[in-house]
Amino acid sequence: DQQVKQNSPSLSVQEGRISILNCDYTNSMFDYFLWYKKYPAEGPTFLISISSIKDKNEDGRFTVFLNKSAKHLSLHIVPSQPGDSAVYFCAASGGNEKLTFGTGTRLTIIP
Amino acid sequence: DAGVIQSPRHEVTEMGQEVTLRCKPISGHDYLFWYRQTMMRGLELLIYFNNNVPIDDSGMPEDRFSAKMPNASFSTLKIQPSEPRDSAVYFCASSLVGQDTGELFFGEGSRLTVL
Numbered sequence: 001d002q003q004v005k006q007n008s009p010s011l012s013v014q015e016g017r018i019s020i021l022n023c024d025y026t027n028s029m030f031d032y033f034l035w036y037k038k039y040p041a042e043g044p045t046f047l048i049s050i051s052s053i054k055d056k057n058e059d060g061r062f063t064v065f066l067n068k069s070a071k072h073l074s075l076h077i078v079p080s081q082p083g084d085s086a087v088y089f090c091a092a093s094g095g096n097e098k099l100t101f102g103t104g105t106r107l108t109i110i111p
Numbered sequence: 112d113a114g115v116i117q118s119p120r121h122e123v124t125e126m127g128q129e130v131t132l133r134c135k136p137i138s139g140h141d142y143l144f145w146y147r148q149t150m151m152r153g154l155e156l157l158i159y160f161n162n163n164v165p166i167d168d169s170g171m172p173e174d175r176f177s178a179k180m181p182n183a184s185f186s187t188l189k190i191q192p193s194e195p196r197d198s199a200v201y202f203c204a205s206s207l208v209g210q211d212t213g214e215l216f217f218g219e220g221s222r223l224t225v226l
Contacts, residue, residue, distance in 0.1 A: 002152075004153075006153075041219065041220075042219055042220075043202055043204070043216075043218050044202070098167065101146075101153050103151070103152065104153055104154075
């Protein structure tokens with residue numbers, strides 16, 4: 001039972017364009033959402049987060065949008081750079097210590 | 112700080128053998144987590160500790176898996192006996208506060224292959 005879903009296993013975007021990564025969740029108890037980035041042979045690193053009391057959080061080139069009614073969040077990267085090529089994991093938690101991750105989306109930025 | 116340190120980075124073993132993965136969390140962090148990454152299921156939480164005490168092990172697949180944290184600077188994840196379906200990358204992570212509000216710091220992972 002995958003409570004956090006990333007339905008696109010991969011995404012290719014031209015350098016300089018916007019990258020949009022999507023994530024859906026099923027558990028209405030989730031109230032905090034995070035994105036992690038992972039390079040090959042490294043552990044995931046925290047990128048950006050958003051609380052359910054907000055619908056947008058921005059940090060430089062990265063913006064996360066949350067649509068609670070649709071149980072959907074997205075990560076926007078603009079402009080996309082070659083160094084953004086990585087696997088991106090969406091994660092969610094619901095008032096306890098557990099962090100539930102999605103399966104990841106591999107983003108490739110084309111120079 | 113050196114970050115979360117995991118060993119071994121790679122382990123190849125035969126079915127039925129015992130496997131022990133090790134983790135040293137970041138000094139001062141009071142939470143430690145063990146995750147497993149597979150293509151089908153992404154990152155799965157296996158177990159986590161708070162101040163060396165196991166809090167939730169509901170993600171541990173079966174009795175073949177066990178984890179310990181004898182002190183604040185060391186944890187092990189043991190699989191005995193190992194099976195081919197245990198092949199995955201196992202990550203250890205630590206944090207200062209509960210993961211739902213605080214950032215998790217991951218190690219580089221231990222890639223396990225069971226033949």
